[in-house]
Each structure stands twice: as structure tokens, then as C-alpha cells.
Ligand code: FAD
């Protein structure tokens with residue numbers, strides 16, 4: 001047998017996995033996955049039997065209920081989904097190598113036209129496209145506003161880039177800030193965001209972002225989120241980046257809370273379901289979507305309103321390089337679905353776009369692990385040193401500046417250096433240790449030897465930096481936050497280099513998330529939120545502002561779409 005289906009077919013025929021010989025009955029493969037679990041146990045049970053493995057393939061940071069078929073594919077070679085970002089190379093039965101080609105939305109045009117001509121297979125009030133934070137927040141709020149909702153996600157797992165978010169969610173004048181004695185103002189968040197975005201942001205959208213940010217923290221908290229740890233991100237003049245207690249990753253937590261609440265409210269969530277067209281009537285009003293179900297084929301859903309929550313395109317290097325040739329060939333921090341086909345769908349439906357030329361590189365991807373190392377490590381005290389063992393930049397400047405500075409260093413990479421007190425301050429660091437991307441030494445000199453930099457110089461750099469912490473002033477690079485001295489052994493280093501991270505540009509929206517057409521009019525029934533949109537972040541997004549963006553604008557989009565559906 002070459003693939004799982006052959007093997008299972010030999011054991012008991014097609015009905016070992018499928019209800020009927022016709023194959024899957026839905027794109028979540030509900031029946032097929034239940035069959036896997038009934039024989040092999042669920043993910044937790046399988047992971048419990050893998051305690052001896054350093055990395056268990058069945059224990060992950062992905063959200064929702066992970067379908068067995070996300071990796072174990074019936075009629076093709078199986079692939080470990082986590083290898084889209086990591087490269088574990090698990091030895092899996094009937095396994096192949098992770099590989100993914102971008103498939104444009106308009107292939108198979110004849111089959112698509114035929115499905116449209118056949119008319120809708122079903123009807124709903126609101127269709128939400130994308131299961132990241134913007135889509136899930138929109139689903140919760142649309143359901144709370146009385147709409148029937150179908151949420152469509154093209155990937156086999158939910159959560160998009162949101163589930164990977166690490167450092168925090170920016171918000172001003174919040175209860176967690178007050179509990180920690182942090183004084184902040186929404187006006188300062190607006191100023192920081194505009195300055196970070198080089199003032200090309202849409203100021204009205206920035207006001208919505210900042211003015212609703214503390215309500216968004218309350219909204220998440222009321223649904224069960226823990227946003228009580230507050231740290232600093234690049235470009236912020238105040239500590240306002242919220243994350244779970246102890247500094248665990250923010251995205252997986254927020255996405256899981258939103259997922260649980262969307263499910264609890266009865267949202268119909270379909271994975272493996274790519275939207276390839278938003279349909280409109282002759283007057284230009286939205287009438288529904290054309291879906292490409294991975295297993296069920298093309299079909300139409302009739303809907304009054306559609307929310308585009310399709311995220312960005314940082315994982316599609318051809319598209320990135322078209323807008324910013326300097327980033328050609330760069331690795332990306334993003335999940336595999338961040339390809340921008342949602343943007344193509346929106347543009348085909350007549351949506352206007354803005355700021356597409358602004359694509360952000362995150363300064364600290366670990367080339368060894370292929371994963372992004374959160375800015376919170378720097379926010380909590382890590383310094384950046386080059387191969388000479390010297391600091392070369394204010395570590396918590398904005399990302400554009402930090403990335404440019406790293407690329408100018410020998411080897412176009414640098415080392416994040418920190419001590420055990422930084423490690424203890426941020427749970428997320430344990431993940432990097434677990435992944436084997438952290439070097440360690442009992443002294444700065446021992447660490448220096450491991451990473452190949454001059455020991456006396458690294459020790460001197462750390463001592464000078466500690467002097468700045470003591471005096472409260474960094475006279476070398478004017479780093480504004482100096483949270484702790486680096487003096488508690490062991491010392492750690494992670495090699496880092498910039499990678500494509502965020503697409504600032506996207507669909508043009510107004511403050512109610514209504515999508516604008518090229519001639520400036522609003523497309524009736526079309527809404528958009530999150531990384532799929534442009535205008536909130538200008539030319540450069542501040543760390544922590546995206547999770548704030550998706551929760552606030554996702555919430556607004558869901559409520560507005562539900563209201564529109566009720567009225568039409
Ligand atoms: P996503 O979460 O990406 O979701 C979009 C979804 O739409 C995806 O699942 C995608 O597969 C799906 N989709 C796309 N096209 C279609 C289609 N045609 N049909 C059906 N489905 C479709 N920001 C912060 O503020 N703080 C952080 O700490 C932070 N850390 C980050 C760490 C990493 C590693 C990364 C990659 C990003 C981080 N960000 C952070 C940025 C932030 O996570 C994202 O900008 C944000 O989560 C985007 O949310 P979204 O809902 O707009 O899109």
C-alpha cells in the first residue's frame with residue numbers, strides 16, 4: 001500500500017473510513033475523523049503514549065479540535081502539518097514531504113461557473129471568510145447580534161496567523177494596566193501608532209483601534225481570556241502589550257477563547273473550504289460566495305453579508321517581492337495559508353486596496369528553528385549583539401529599523417542575548433528551549449565561545465549594558481526601557497535574522513468595516529477586518545497592534561454584518 005486509503009481499503013473496504021463509496025460527506029471530514037478516533041484514540045490519548053519523545057507530533061499549539069486528517073491524508077501521501085513552519089521530519093506512516101504550491105482563485109473557471117449557474121446549495125445571514133482572530137471575533141459578535149453564521153476556512157486547521165501570535169495585544173487604559181500601576185492614555189496609543197506607521201495610517205481607523213482597545217480586553221476577559229501580564233513592544237512609549245499571566249503566547253490563547261465561544265454560540269465552521277468568489281447582483285449588492293470544498297467541490301452559499309477576514313500574504317514570497325523587491329527570497333514567520341488569495345477574491349469583487357507596498361520584516365526569526373522569536377524577549381530585557389560581540393541598535397525600536405540594523409551586520413544576522421531572569425519572566429521562552437534553538441553558557445565567556453563571538457567583548461558589552469540599567473539611561477543607543485540587569489547565570493543566546501512578517505496593506509474599509517470600491521462607494525453587504533485590510537497600521541505596524549486590530553475590527557465587522565443582514 002502507498003497511501004493510508006489503500007492500507008485501510010485492504011483491511012475493510014471504503015466504509016472503514018467513509019459513510020458510503022461516494023467518499024466524504026463534508027469538508028471537515030466529520031465521519032472520517034470520528035472513525036480514526038474510534039480505532040486509534042483521540043489526540044490527547046495518543047500524545048499520552050508519547051511521553052518519551054522530546055517533541056510529540058500529537059501535542060501542539062494549534063487551536064480547536066485538531067482533525068486527524070489534517071496530517072493523515074487518505075488518498076495522497078500524509079504530511080505533518082507542523083512541518084509547514086518547523087522541520088521536524090517525523091517518520092509518519094505513508095508520509096511524504098511538506099510541499100505547497102499557491103493555487104490561484106480562478107483555476108477551473110468552467111467548473112466554478114457551472115456551480116454558480118446551479119444556484120445556491122444553502123442560505124445564511126452572514127458568511128465569514130477566515131478562521132483567524134478577526135473571523136472568529138466576527139463570528140462571536142454576529143451570533144450575539146442574532147445572525148445565522150457560516151464561517152469558512154481553507155486550511156485543515158483553524159486559527160490562521162492568530163494562533164502563532166506571541167508577544168501580546170496592545171490596549172490602553174485597561175484594568176490589567178491599572179492593577180500593575182501602569183499609566184497610559186488612548187491618545188498616546190494613537191500617537192505611537194501613527195508615528196510607527198510613518199503617519200500614513202488612516203487616523204480615523206487608528207482612533208477606533210485605540211479607543212476600543214480596553215473594551216476589547218474586557219470583552220475577551222468576559223469570555224474567559226487571561227490578559228493580565230503586560231509588557232513592552234517596539235515603538236510603544238508605555239507598557240501596553242497584554243498576554244496571559246507569566247508571559248505565555250497571546251495568539252493561541254485568544255484564538256482558543258474565540259473558537260470556544262464561536263462554537264458555543266452555534267457557529268457553523270467549515271475547514272478545507274476556500275472561498276474563490278464573492279457574488280454580487282446587478283446592482284452591486286453582495287448575494288453570497290462561491291466555495292471550493294476540498295472534498296465536496298464547488299458550491300454556492302447565498303448570504304446577505306460577507307466578512308472578509310482572510311489575513312495577509314506574507315507567506316507568498318512572489319506576491320511580497322512584487323510589492324517590495326528587497327524581500328525577495330526571504331523566509332516568512334507566517335502560517336502556510338497567508339498567501340493573499342482572500343485579497344484576490346476581494347479585488348475581483350471590486351474592492352479598493354491601499355498600502356500594499358508596505359510589507360514588514362520581523363527582526364527575529366530563528367534560522368535554526370524556522371520560528372519567530374517574540375519581541376517580548378527583547379521587551380523583557382534581552383539585548384542584540386553582532387558577531388563582534390557588540391550591541392548595535394536600540395533593541396526595542398520599531399521593526400523596520402531593527403531589521404535594517406541586523407541586515408547590516410556581518411552574516412546578516414545577530415544574537416539575542418539574555419540571562420536566566422529574562423527566561424523566568426516569560427513562559428514563551430520555554431518553547432524556544434524545547435525546540436533546541438537556544439545556546440547556553442554558565443558565563444558570558446562560555447556562551448560567547450558556543451556562538452563564536454569574542455568572549456571578552458561580549459562580557460564587556462553585558463557589563464556596559466548593566467551599567468545603563470543601573471543608571472536608568474542607555475547613553476549608547478537610547479533604549480527607552482531597561483527592565484533588568486543581565487547578571488543571573490546561565491546566559492542564553494538565539495541566532496536571529498529578519499523574515500517577512502506582516503502585510504500592512506489590504507482592502508480599504510471605513511470605521512464600520514464596510515468595504516470601499518475603487519470609485520469610493522461602499523460595496524453593499526461586504527465587510528472586512530484584520531490583516532486583510534489596509535489603513536490601520538500605515539507603513540509599519542507596531543508589535544502588539546495586530547491582535548488589537550483583529551479583536552476590535554472583527555467585533556465591529558460581525559455586529560455590522562449582522563445588522564445589515566437583518567435590514568436586508
Ligand atoms: P489570520 O489569523 O491569518 O486568519 C486568516 C484566515 O483566513 C487564515 O486561517 C487563512 O487560511 C484564511 N483564508 C485566507 N484566504 C481564504 C479563503 N480564500 N477562503 C477561506 N479561508 C481563507 N500580532 C500582535 O499584535 N501581537 C503578537 O504577539 C503577534 N505575534 C505574531 C507572531 C507570529 C509568528 C505571526 C505570524 C504573527 C504575529 N502577529 C502578532 C500578527 C498577528 O498574529 C496577525 O496579524 C493576526 O493574527 C491576523 O489575524 P487575521 O484574523 O486577520 O488573519
Ligand code: MEZ
Nearest residue numbers: 166167168374375543544
Ligand atoms: O505584533 C507582533 O507581530 C508581535 C508582538 C510579534 C512578536 O514579536 O511577538
